[in-house]
Amino acid sequence: MAADPAPPRRGRRRAGEADARAAIVRAAGDEFAALGYDGASMRAVARRAGVDPALVHHYFADKPELFAAALELPIRPDRIVAELLAGPREVLGTSIVRALVTRFADPATRSAVLALLRTAMGHEFAGRMLRQFLFRELLQRITDSLGLEDGERRAAFAASQIVGLIVARYGIRIGPLAEASDDEVVAAIGPVLQWYLTGDPPPPRP
Amino acid sequence: MAADPAPPRRGRRRAGEADARAAIVRAAGDEFAALGYDGASMRAVARRAGVDPALVHHYFADKPELFAAALELPIRPDRIVAELLAGPREVLGTSIVRALVTRFADPATRSAVLALLRTAMGHEFAGRMLRQFLFRELLQRITDSLGLEDGERRAAFAASQIVGLIVARYGIRIGPLAEASDDEVVAAIGPVLQWYLTGDPPPPRP
Numbered sequence: 001m002a003a004d005p006a007p008p009r010r011g012r013r014r015a016g017e018a019d020a021r022a023a024i025v026r027a028a029g030d031e032f033a034a035l036g037y038d039g040a041s042m043r044a045v046a047r048r049a050g051v052d053p054a055l056v057h058h059y060f061a062d063k064p065e066l067f068a069a070a071l072e073l074p075i076r077p078d079r080i081v082a083e084l085l086a087g088p089r090e091v092l093g094t095s096i097v098r099a100l101v102t103r104f105a106d107p108a109t110r111s112a113v114l115a116l117l118r119t120a121m122g123h124e125f126a127g128r129m130l131r132q133f134l135f136r137e138l139l140q141r142i143t144d145s146l147g148l149e150d151g152e153r154r155a156a157f158a159a160s161q162i163v164g165l166i167v168a169r170y171g172i173r174i175g176p177l178a179e180a181s182d183d184e185v186v187a188a189i190g191p192v193l194q195w196y197l198t199g200d201p202p203p204p205r206p
Numbered sequence: 207m208a209a210d211p212a213p214p215r216r217g218r219r220r221a222g223e224a225d226a227r228a229a230i231v232r233a234a235g236d237e238f239a240a241l242g243y244d245g246a247s248m249r250a251v252a253r254r255a256g257v258d259p260a261l262v263h264h265y266f267a268d269k270p271e272l273f274a275a276a277l278e279l280p281i282r283p284d285r286i287v288a289e290l291l292a293g294p295r296e297v298l299g300t301s302i303v304r305a306l307v308t309r310f311a312d313p314a315t316r317s318a319v320l321a322l323l324r325t326a327m328g329h330e331f332a333g334r335m336l337r338q339f340l341f342r343e344l345l346q347r348i349t350d351s352l353g354l355e356d357g358e359r360r361a362a363f364a365a366s367q368i369v370g371l372i373v374a375r376y377g378i379r380i381g382p383l384a385e386a387s388d389d390e391v392v393a394a395i396g397p398v399l400q401w402y403l404t405g406d407p408p409p410p411r412p
Contacts, residue, residue: 117373120377121373135381139381153383153394156386157394157395160373163374164367165370167366167370168362171327172326172337173337174341175337175358176362192401192402202401202408
């Protein structure tokens with residue numbers, strides 16, 4: 001049987017919705033590229049896309065969500081961090097590494113995050129955009145949650161080990177690190193993040 | 207006065223030497239690209255360049271030196287590591303970070319190493335080449351020197367923090383990390399490398 005030449009109403013509406021959402025994501029990409037993460041606003045994205053601001057909010061709860069969509073990131077780092085910070089403080093380092101290696105089992109996540117890091121390392125503007133996002137949505141949340149005077153610096157040192165784990169294990173794939181099990185990675189790097197963030201000393205190393 | 211149309215003998219010889227060295231470096235680039243770090247040999251580079259193997263050894267003491275030249279690396283990571291390993295073991299972590307931040311004060315070193323990491327993250331083959339170099343010339347030296355059963359894994363975890371420091375401080379330039387002084391970076395990251403490598407616990411964090 002031939003397909004109905006006039007698609008049902010629901011199908012038409014869905015296509016229209018997908019178009020609007022795609023137009024907003026494209027406009028968000030342009031807006032972030034033009035003004036950086038801090039300078040971009042959801043209202044300006046709506047103006048660029050020629051849609052009502054309410055429609056932008058209909059599809060995207062907040063700026064980090066729009067940013068993740070514009071960069072085609074399959075994860076929401078800001079939500080992951082918020083969840084981890086809601087958990088017990090004394091296992092924060094271990095929880096961060098566990099969340100990371102679990103998410104990075106997905107090849108789409110790995111390649112999206114590695115592509116983002118590579119771009120940020122190679123382009124001044126992309127670097128600034130990622131820096132602003134990391135700062136506003138991740139480091140500042142961690143800093144506020146720690147409630148320590150030098151929380152910002154602690155969070156930044158922890159971020160350096162997290163970035164290094166991503167690049168060395170999943171990017172360059174340094175042998176023993178790429179071959180280590182998730183449990184081994186959590187056991188080795190979790191205590192380091194904990195020390196950076198809270199000052200808790202790592203356990204004796206066997 | 208017009209320049210002498212026939213350059214003096216010394217100048218001719220120098221130009222010839224520069225040509226030969228450049229031909230060897232080009233051949234080395236092709237050889238590493240074709241066979242990887244492990245597969246390449248100085249003899250095969252000589253064959254490719256159409257010169258006597260003795261000439262390759264005249265310009266380049268060993269394979270790591272040829273590799274650094276082919277990649278236009280202004281530093282010799284293998285020599286730096288050898289020097290650090292000759293120093294006192296109980297400050298190894300601190301010495302590594304100090305050596306790194308001191309070298310990275312030079313913009314040429316920064317951009318060459320960042321370009322290398324970016325390429326290694328983006329291209330399967332370049333990644334393999336860097337991985338082999340890191341393994342043979344850096345991790346294995348550290349492993350042998352530590353004389354510990356799981357030295358290879360320890361060195362790899364330390365490498366992840368070193369890569370992370372490079373990417374986060376000099377590549378993405380995460381605010382508090384980019385703004386921290388060299389001394390602050392050494393004080394924060396040195397103990398972590400020490401813990402990874404030797405198991406010495408870090409000092410209490412203020």
